[in-house]
Amino acid sequence: MIHSFLKQRSIFNLYKLHNFKSRNLNMATATAMGHIHAAVEASNPIDIYRSHISDLLAPVAGKPAKDIYEKLSWTQTFDKGDLGLPIPSLRVPPKEASAKASEWSENFPNSDLVEKPVVAGTFLQFFFKPQPLAKLIVPSILQKKTLFGTNPKLGLRDETDPSKGKKRMVIDFSSPNIAKPFHAGHLRSTIIGGFLANLYEAAGWHVVRLNYLGDWGRQFGLLANAFEMLGSEEKLEKDPIGHLFDIYVEINRISEPEEKEIKEKKEELTQASTNGKDTTELENEVKELESKSVNEKARQYFKRMEEGDEAALATWRRFRDLSIERYKKTYARLNIRYDVYGGESTVELERMDRAVQQLKESGLSEESQGATIVDLTKNPKTKKLGKALVRKRDGSSLYLTRDIGEAYKRVELYQPDKLVYVVASQQELHLAQLFKILELMGHPEIAEKCQHITFGMVHGMSSRKGTVKFLDDILRDVGEKMHEVMQTNQAKYEQVENPEQTADTLGITAVMVQDMSGKRINGYDFSLERMTSFEGDTGPYLQYAHARLCSITRKAGLSAEDLQSADLSLLSEPHAINLVRALSSWPDVVQNTLKTQEPVTVLSYLFKMTHMLSSSYDVLKVVGSEPEIKKARMALYEAARQVLNNGMKLLGLNPVERM
Numbered sequence: 225m226i227h228s229f230l231k232q233r234s235i236f237n238l239y240k241l242h243n244f245k246s247r248n249l250n251m252a253t254a255t256a257m258g259h260i261h262a263a264v265e266a267s268n269p270i271d272i273y274r275s276h277i278s279d280l281l282a283p284v285a286g287k288p289a290k291d292i293y294e295k296l297s298w299t300q301t302f303d304k305g306d307l308g309l310p311i312p313s314l315r316v317p318p319k320e321a322s323a324k325a326s327e328w329s330e331n332f333p334n335s336d337l338v339e340k341p342v343v344a345g346t347f348l349q350f351f352f353k354p355q356p357l358a359k360l361i362v363p364s365i366l367q368k369k370t371l372f373g374t375n376p377k378l379g380l381r382d383e384t385d386p387s388k389g390k391k392r393m394v395i396d397f398s399s400p401n402i403a404k405p406f407h408a409g410h411l412r413s414t415i416i417g418g419f420l421a422n423l424y425e426a427a428g429w430h431v432v433r434l435n436y437l438g439d440w441g442r443q444f445g446l447l448a449n450a451f452e453m454l455g456s457e458e459k460l461e462k463d464p465i466g467h468l469f470d471i472y473v474e475i476n477r478i479s480e481p482e483e484k485e486i487k488e489k490k491e492e493l494t495q496a497s498t499n500g501k502d503t504t505e506l507e508n509e510v511k512e513l514e515s516k517s518v519n520e521k522a523r524q525y526f527k528r529m530e531e532g533d534e535a536a537l538a539t540w541r542r543f544r545d546l547s548i549e550r551y552k553k554t555y556a557r558l559n560i561r562y563d564v565y566g567g568e569s570t571v572e573l574e575r576m577d578r579a580v581q582q583l584k585e586s587g588l589s590e591e592s593q594g595a596t597i598v599d600l601t602k603n604p605k606t607k608k609l610g611k612a613l614v615r616k617r618d619g620s621s622l623y624l625t626r627d628i629g630e631a632y633k634r635v636e637l638y639q640p641d642k643l644v645y646v647v648a649s650q651q652e653l654h655l656a657q658l659f660k661i662l663e664l665m666g667h668p669e670i671a672e673k674c675q676h677i678t679f680g681m682v683h684g685m686s687s688r689k690g691t692v693k694f695l696d697d698i699l700r701d702v703g704e705k706m707h708e709v710m711q712t713n714q715a716k717y718e719q720v721e722n723p724e725q726t727a728d729t730l731g732i733t734a735v736m737v738q739d740m741s742g743k744r745i746n747g748y749d750f751s752l753e754r755m756t757s758f759e760g761d762t763g764p765y766l767q768y769a770h771a772r773l774c775s776i777t778r779k780a781g782l783s784a785e786d787l788q789s790a791d792l793s794l795l796s797e798p799h800a801i802n803l804v805r806a807l808s809s810w811p812d813v814v815q816n817t818l819k820t821q822e823p824v825t826v827l828s829y830l831f832k833m834t835h836m837l838s839s840s841y842d843v844l845k846v847v848g849s850e851p852e853i854k855k856a857r858m859a860l861y862e863a864a865r866q867v868l869n870n871g872m873k874l875l876g877l878n879p880v881e882r883m
Contacts, residue, residue, distance in 0.1 A: 267375035305349030321346035379428025401438030437567035445525030450475035575629030680747030702731035737763030740823035
């Protein structure tokens, strides 16, 4: 928080820096200038105004400046001002709030930064004066470039003592199952998780990106046997995930009649036993069928893996490594990277056994029909969480046991301040059980760090041919569609240096923006036609807005020095003033997104800004304007391009310069 008066010398040094006229420097102006100097290096320029307003209003209202500062909030629309202050939030009785608003407005001192506050019921609306705002915001953006909007101090464990280091977050997202399609749920987890990782890094956190793969279990025994029967080395090297999936489907098809016959024999055995008949022959038949079955061979293979058989593990490890290498290529197209590729296989058996033992010793677990459970229904506060299965009758561990062990492991390895799980809403009960059990096991400090970032599902995500929903197939289809759209304007198409690559980028943007266009918890219908349209708030429209600003820059032919020397007082048109106001709110948007944890918070801001830009081009022309006006407007457009670029990259998008 910025809240301090500065020495007179510092005020005048900054006075010159920001080109403010030195006539009639009254006390309110001096305070304003002091706060500007204090915030030259600040991450959020609007904090200058918050400090300035709170200092001027404090003696008028008889309230601490700190309290006023904390209650000043950004507005949804410019007609309500740039900052708003709800009077009741300062512990003013509701019946007196309206009268106090009028009184405080009337007595508010004159300022070179803000107009007299406007009374709106029990609110005060503060409007920033255009010229000082432009002179602060535009140079700040042009100077800070990619850092504008970020605030590394937010991630410090102690803002007053940086030596204590950054807060740490482990974020678990994407988590596909090896040899199975990368389905819609994994796509949403990947996009949302990648965005949150970017967001917290922008806020100064140390972020560990973790991909917890579905890479263990009987299905790998099935897969190993399938490869031995049906596999192709050539196909495995070329497309490991696709080939493993194909043979996995085929081995399951082969096993279906076997499992059907076993089921029928077991039913016959049950009937014979019920009727008091001799079942010896039937029992032998069932045993014989099971011992030769595909599934039994898979169980035996997986048992070898669990027992550490090196040959079995070598095959599994190869499948896993090849799959990860293929995943990395797909993730790179989505601007996603990982620090750790973990998985179910990386949770040591000792950790799981220890978790089960601790549950038993603490009296949390109990035996139920041969299995081990934690009955959370016994406590009225946790009744809704039901009964959690910890270990099956045969002694094998379940996801919950593994997840408890994994949570302990993450805490030991990374000492995180936050453990985030980006998982679909279907897993809400499972994760709620996990967090509660960690707490009941005597680790509330771990449970408090855990957070489930939930999301709804995508409906109708399939390739053009309606085949299996592999992500690469989806991205290929959308890229091809965007290529077709680009070719409808042959003149522009010929100017694009690498049209296929640009089409691929536009397609990926289309998919990601459609996914982020609503609140996370809401599902949506996957629509190829809608997402690839340039009409409406779509990914291609966002890319077009960025490319158009790049085109204006090329045509203007101005240098960075030209923009730095621009006379920003020439930005007097309402379109220019409102665009500056929008740009000034970007750091607040980023900070607010840390609270909402919703990509749509950023996306909505970017679309709002691009709409403003679209309506400005005919009014704020660059090419053909007077030289000084040209420089001022180009400085504004370059600032807008930078903020748009920053926002797109925060979302995980790759802005294009031509399309």
